[in-house]
Amino acid sequence: MLRATSTDGALFVNPDPDEAREFFRRKSRKMVNKVMTVKEAVRELVHDGDYIAVGGFGAIRIPTAVLHEIVRQRKKHLGLSGHTATHDCQILAAGECFDRCDIAYVVGLEARGLSMASRRVFERGMVKAVEWTNAALAWRYKAAAMGIPFIPARVMLGTDTAKYSSFKEIECPYTKIKLAALPALYPDVGIIHVHRSDVYGNCQIDGIKISDEDIARASKRVIITTERLVPHDDIRQNPECTVIPYYCVDAVIEVPYGSYPGNMPYEYYSDEEHLNEWLTAEREGRLDEFLEQYIYGTEDFYEYLQLCGGLKKITQLRNQEFLIEGIYT
């Protein structure tokens, strides 16, 4: 049944569920306090060469603090899942942290325009790229989360996206229709920002989940940043709200306003001014000094936030999120 497409690409991670099972068999199920600092989490859990997946949607509910710290600790040769990777891709491209990428959406920031720095790493061949789609990567995470080596789907077929991808085409044993067999994607590290977590890593997310339920389950290690740490009992009061269970999680860090400058649904809107400042710095060739100022030169996310306007700015963004015509707007 296997009719390989003329796939130009590579599989950056092994879709073998048995290899993953061996890893998960040894992963701790102990419900212990996993609270640490961003620095510690990145030092201990993100290694040069790891393949990483970032939760959220580019500039929505993103784990900015961890992304900055990856740049700050000058992690290299990462693999990146480019699943609507906008500002997250931009940060990691600025740090030249990754050299291979499964692409569904990169280099752009949606309506805000293209990131010159992100374009550069791809256009100069600094990154080995393989093409996918948003749904394809979403389903690849899901296959891994389900513990199966692939999920069939009806996308990508017939296009150059397929030609520069690395999935295999199969024929359905029941209907004989052609399908894309999307290989399971088990990231080494999943990094996700959530609304609430207890110290063990039981997490709640408000609003859309995008692919984060599946990323948390598919990833071998998971770093959570959370707007708020909450008492364990809060989780048990509403067990239907648990999006990520503790046994998926390796590190929990409380990072208030942690999605800034991205949008955090029901909390604060995106800071379009700052995102634009970043794009402008890239366009005007001032990226190095911009990075020096905001990332390399800051100690942590609190300092970055302060530089960007601190609580006053956040208050303004909260007003925007809630459509309140505050004094700042």
Place this chain on the structure above:
Amino acid sequence: MLRATSTDGALFVNPDPDEAREFFRRKSRKMVNKVMTVKEAVRELVHDGDYIAVGGFGAIRIPTAVLHEIVRQRKKHLGLSGHTATHDCQILAAGECFDRCDIAYVVGLEARGLSMASRRVFERGMVKAVEWTNAALAWRYKAAAMGIPFIPARVMLGTDTAKYSSFKEIECPYTKIKLAALPALYPDVGIIHVHRSDVYGNCQIDGIKISDEDIARASKRVIITTERLVPHDDIRQNPECTVIPYYCVDAVIEVPYGSYPGNMPYEYYSDEEHLNEWLTAEREGRLDEFLEQYIYGTEDFYEYLQLCGGLKKITQLRNQEFLIEGIYT
């Protein structure tokens, strides 16, 4: 790649996603008031010969009123998905309503024992049976909900359950491991009891969802019974709580205590006394008279509930659900 197992069984529904797409293409997306009576819903939406899937888990959150009405209207030749079908299977077996069944779990009522009447329909060859497992049927619904003809899984392999099933074995194009290709299961009618619905069929379910998200999406027609009708705005206040969206749904009926004698999480516990009475009636050969009393002889679910002890009984079951040592216990 296709290596058919020696499958003794049949596929009762077509797993072809293109046939299903043609149906769904024409299914109305109009958000209109879908409130009707149980009688109307069963008359208009359940036809002799249809293949049905019942939500909940046997005696947990089951749509009892609709099941009774199917018996009362003497529907025949139904196909039944036996996905932990306990009291639901028992009701439909009593009415001799189905003649083919995908079996994961039937005839038993878990710790309560076996239903003689259910055993009878299977032991006397009145039902064409095909073997599956709980996960297999769950994933078959999921494949249909996803719009793909099959999902691979690592269950059933190597057993007689496989031999008397009707799935095909495939080889993974990436890892060469053997997999069960579980064919999509698109029921003609899905019947689900929920905690809250608006008149359009936007539904919320508290507690475990079992497979009901997938049943609602996989089924061509969906009948919802709900503990409570709620204003449409309540749905929009908490969009993360919508488990079933309106466009899946064809009928909405408010049936308070509608899972009785089954458990409704956070509302009332199961009536073990009545469930036992039913088993006893079967065992003692009094099923016909029992059915006459409780189903054929009643006009609707309100009458049945009244016969079983009415609000007084329900109050007792509410106390049990909330672990309150009420005066009844």
Place this chain on the structure above:
Amino acid sequence: MSYNRMELMICVAARNLEDESIVVVGTGAPCAAAMLAQKTSAPNLTVFFEAGGMGPQLPSMPISVGDSRTFHKALAASSMPEVMETCQRGMVDYTFIGGAQIDMYGNVNSTIIGSDYHAPKVRLPGSGGANDLASLCWRTMVMTQHTRRRLVEKCDFITTPGYLTGPGAREAAGLPAGTGPYKVITDLCVAGFDEETCRMKVESVHPGVTRKDVEENTSFELLWDDNLGITEPPNEEELRILRNEVDPYRYIIGRA
């Protein structure tokens, strides 16, 4: 009442959305079109966003396909798999996609400009959800500026399937039957696709635009509808709603 070309395109797109249907949109003009349709001819139109927003009461134009506006007082705040699977199941009628290039079969490029994938002149974002939506929704629409560099003889890269190489090609590739490009709405004309050849066929030119204008700005040979018409311009009601309610800050209509 005067109008600009973006306003015209949005109004035309809105009219092409049947009432009581479901559409997946991105941000920008398609989202404006869907919002306008809801306020005019398609009050029962349900709008999805690929990141998980389903049926929101959009308070204003979202900046991102996943931002909190996309599920503001929504019917459901779900997930990307949920939206994509609803499309794959056949429940979604329309989608809009965009790109840098489109060919006569409606194939779209949003991946690279240049001839070498590994060293492109310009790296574009890639498919995002475009390939998925155009593979799975029943009718795909494209809104684009009409220039020779956009309407090309051959895409540098086919990111998203139109009719691929022509009749039967989508089905042969394994894409769901009955799907494909439906309308291309440019700032010069509205085109559909010829049933027999699957090639782009102009149905109407916008007021003041000539057939020659269209031809000169297209790099491939267009087909022309026998009943070639003039695009119905936006009416006062549409313009009023578009300007006052849909895009009061002129984020989109100010771009023309």
Place this chain on the structure above:
Amino acid sequence: MSYNRMELMICVAARNLEDESIVVVGTGAPCAAAMLAQKTSAPNLTVFFEAGGMGPQLPSMPISVGDSRTFHKALAASSMPEVMETCQRGMVDYTFIGGAQIDMYGNVNSTIIGSDYHAPKVRLPGSGGANDLASLCWRTMVMTQHTRRRLVEKCDFITTPGYLTGPGAREAAGLPAGTGPYKVITDLCVAGFDEETCRMKVESVHPGVTRKDVEENTSFELLWDDNLGITEPPNEEELRILRNEVDPYRYIIGRA
């Protein structure tokens, strides 16, 4: 302190659950064993139920695998796919299954009694989740009464895989490597499985039970551990907790 056989079985089962692990249980004795383990040797044991309950604080014995007790103050109230997929992913250490027959390879029958599938002497419930859990969890345990009709030469129907026909058979069938039957806990003895032959091997007989008792109540040839021991009886602490906290109404332990 005296105890009955069910109490012994539950205590033995509880001791076999390592701390800081995850177990999927059904109702009845396995659930009692998990609850007892949590209150004794495995305070960090997480209990799942196949219908979606994950990590509840069980207030009392559930009647059903899906009833509201199974997600009372739980870590998560999820779904059947979520639980089964967690097992398939390799995150679940233990499960208990039951059945009417078990053979020397640990294959279990819960489908029919009789030789003709289409006209069985007794129609049993079928797999339920048993086949799934025994295929996907790392270690499968069975608790059963020890009679010749239950420990059979050949199952009338293999509902749920043990080691199938012996060494390598699970892997050859496509089941995940490293899984399989782990312990069989009967009212006469505790058995494991021989690494080389995959056959059931008695590790200890219960106090007062002889090797002959076990043999006479088994329809196939058992292997015997070189270091055959006497099962450690329940201690006072275990019995106190089991009787007062786990099963105060003697639903399970009253069955012996």
